[in-house]
Amino acid sequence: MEGKYVSQKISRVRWRPASGSSLQLPECFATGSWDAEQNKVCLWKTVDMEGTETDQLFMEDTKPLCEINHNGDVMDLQFLDQERIVTASSTGSVIVFRHHVNNQALSVLQHWDHAHYHSHDSAPCTSLVCNGPEIITVGEDGRINHFQADQKEPVRTIDNADSSSLNAVTFLRTTEILTVNSIGQLKIWDFRQPGNKPRQIYSLTGDRVPLHCVDRHPNQQHIVATGGQDGTFCIWDVRQGSIPISLLDAHSAEMWEVHFHPSNPDHVFTCSEDGSLWHWNASVMAPDLPSFLQHGRRNFSLNGTVPHANSNQSLSSAWLTMDAAKGRVDIDNLLSAYTLSVNSLDVVGEYLVCGTDAEAVYITHNLEL
Template sequence: MEGRYVSQKISRVRWRPTTGSSLQLPEYFASGSWDAEKNTVCIWDTVTEDTETDQLFLENTKPLCDIQHKGDVMELQFLDQERIVTASSTGSVIVFRHHEIDEVLSVVQQWERAHYHSHDSAPCTGLVCNGPEIITVGEDGRINHLQVDQKEPVRTIDDADSSSLNAVTFLRTTEILTVNSIGQLKIWDFRQPGNNPRQIYSLTGDRVPLHCVDRHPNQQHIVATGGQDGTFCIWDVRQGSIPISLLDAHSAEMWEVHFHPSNPDHVFTCSEDGSLWHWNASVIAPDLPSFLQQGRRNFSLNGTVAHADINQSLSSAWLTMDAAKGRVDIENLLWAYALSVNSLDVVGEHLVCGTDAEAIYITRTLEL
């Protein structure tokens, strides 16, 4: 994995969705910055010709266009191939359009005070898109249901949470899942009247803030989260109210967790501690003793030691009960790295990540 200096701290990176065949390789990605006098959203073009190394691949990656962004980019998602939605630390939610002919970005929609306190704005901390639907959450504990072609929200839940909502994902078309700063997951069903969640799940013990969440692409009841203490959790929202598995993963805050979209036995996480981990639960090693048992076990990660505290065993489906058949392999994709890795995205064998070292790293050779 090779890096490219971009002169801004990168808070979010996302591949642009491809058209046609799912085997088509991504050619463009978007980035958002933070902690600068003038933050930006930028579209990048990656080389499409075959190159021998990631370094050559990255050297041919070039910015196509950018636009100034008011406030830090707290979240960034592609609505479709042309439009990008961002969440701002100012409380705004902004829709940009990429005009490919002129190679420019323009603002086409904006909700300036989507999130706010009584006397000040509140950062919009997360959003998720599904077609024209946009769901946003913020430090004000508010949930907004927006539509890209409507200026007014479809629905707002003003007092959804008494603590900061940090991330959101769709479970189904009418259901979302949020994570908050006291270690809770909440499921909201927009078909139900009222402003109360349908279900609440919680980490046991200390109320450790959860920063990120992702849903398994094929099994909607499986959810992964990451928190302030670096813990990686797997939840089955069909049963119980606590995670089925907890792994003491990173040594600092976990900022993002993503299932691989087409090979979800693989999960990727990034952290404040400067690490970018590839978790492979598809490894079958029946001749080796498994650490996937009740209690605490140590396992070696390319010379470093991590700990796992697992309630149930994991395998390619993350929920199997047969602990003797599987183990989780973990590889750190960034070595000897100190500054925070804030964001990642993965499609096929292509992974991109953004860092506080004002660098973007790309690999096109993931081993899946």
């Protein structure tokens, strides 16, 4: 992977949804910054360098399309659709920006000030997730908001959803969301149910290590991945039990994001405060080679109670059906010489983008899947 200096610490990076075939190069990505006197949301144009053998030329031709100032740190950023971007701010606000293609500009389309707050002060909005016009936000105040993009008033607010900070949110199904919090809990919320209680609570055993990120398997929604403050990577089956089915000692510091590959979910990508960006491959049976022959790769057996694989089951369930004795997860560090925090990543097809505290964005367009 080759990087591009962007003059700002990148807290979030996302590919814009593709307009045509998912096989083509994503045309744009958005970044949000943090820890600056004036933070920004920027939109970047990629250049298809198909046939090049390195990413260097690819990155040199990646250019900024437009940018806009952002009040507070960008805590999260998601595309609502091809034209609209939603951000979560450290000020507690939630903002919808519109990209004007004709004159390549960004403008504020909608904003909810103080969507998250404590009794005497604002509280950072830590994470958000979009599905069509629906926007769900969570924050350090333990509050969950349900917004519609074109409505000023929230559809619903759960004021006392959690007594600790809610750190990340994603959809489980159309009417259900997953949240993770600062005491090691994974919760399912059903918006069809009244009240402020989750439908289900799952917990890490032992020390209540904060969970920072969550993602669900794109095809099998009962399979969920989380990452925590101690760098541990967890796989959960929300159909059974209340604890993760496997825990892997992964990064040496906080894991900031975890993403299943959207079309090849046996592959998972994680990034960390320790400066690493890992590609996890559960579809292979890694050979038992000495470590000096692994060329920077690491192999882990899955811990916990893992059922034996059924040859009739889909490969997409490899995270659950690995043989505990033979199954290995093959791991490749895509930024092996890096030291500063990798805060965010996004992946589509063979294209991965990540943002760092070194004021650089890295892209690869030749992932091995």
